[in-house]
Amino acid sequence: MKVNVQLFAAARDAAGTKSVSVLLHNHGTVRDLRAALIQDYPQLAAWVGIARFAVNMEYAIDDTALSLSDDVAMIPPVSGG
Amino acid sequence: MKVNVQLFAAARDAAGTKSVSVLLHNHGTVRDLRAALIQDYPQLAAWVGIARFAVNMEYAIDDTALSLSDDVAMIPPVSGG
């Protein structure tokens, strides 16, 4: 399945785009997503390592399984406030 | 010497006036002032017991000696804020 990942802040700048797509097998997890992103977008590798991922606007753990309809976003360390 | 004492809040209401005067011997203290106020203005007695006294806008202790030129005020428990 194709997973679209929203990017923000330094990760967006590193990728030069607001979102990227990777192909995961069905029932792929956030862990699989991290690996696929590093493989397909090496310029994101440093950010993939320190980012959290949000699935449907909740922080996910690496074991969280993804579905085709999920909203997925890469959340580098936040600095609001 | 004649000492003029400013009154506030419930003490002012009890006395029905913004200030009262008492006669103290020279070098009289705040302790002497309390005694004189209770004697001359019995309607203030309850407030004299729980009030602090300010001399020249600083809280005084009972041993503080008063002078003719001092600004003296009776400060019942405060409730600002």
Place this chain on the structure above:
Amino acid sequence: MITIVENSIDLDSVVRSVEDPAAGGVVLFLGTTRQFTRGRETLSLDYDCYREMALAKMEQLAEQARQRWPIVRCSLVHRIGHLGLTEASVAVAVSTPHRADAFDAAEWLIDELKKSVPIWKKENWADGTSQWVHPGSESS
């Protein structure tokens, strides 16, 4: 800005008075007129003060706070006279480089103001009676 006012406290001017490029955070405390106190209903409040001494004490408190915390700017404004429900009787504003200090200093300032600044509140109760509040006295 350390002042006693007779009308509504102007929040914008209080906050502006503590703005500074050295500040990373501002904490503003407002004391507001609460309707119920231990089940008893308040309609309004009247505040009186010993003005010269109240201002002197407020200046002293600000100075003491500056000695304890890295305060950039600090303002204390107390309103006197007649206040309706929800109106602010006091504003304390503190700016500091880092926010934790602003919280600590503002809370200390309002706590100390309530202990030592010669200002008094009269509760005008819904039952038609009025009463000066003198903490620790029988009547309060």
Place this chain on the structure above:
Amino acid sequence: MITIVENSIDLDSVVRSVEDPAAGGVVLFLGTTRQFTRGRETLSLDYDCYREMALAKMEQLAEQARQRWPIVRCSLVHRIGHLGLTEASVAVAVSTPHRADAFDAAEWLIDELKKSVPIWKKENWADGTSQWVHPGSESS
């Protein structure tokens, strides 16, 4: 009021949004743009956010605060876009019956907001460089 705005935060409306006859105190925290950070000079900031999630997280934080403290009203406003020195990027306002709770809840809310709400700050330094702030990363 929980919102993300593109222009100046309107302090009066934030404070009004937490006014209530049940409240005895209001604490407002403002995060303001500081000129110097560890000796380095900032000219301005740019904030970006993941808007839908940021709003959802801010709502969650307000709900958690309500469970921990007797909050009457609570508002969180974050500004995004371009900010000059001294401008407020965030406002947290809490009203409670008694003031100590308002201080505690407001400080907790801003601390948690900074940990979990997906909003990012870019420092535009006086030396002409710009840098997204990502705490814990090498570049921040």
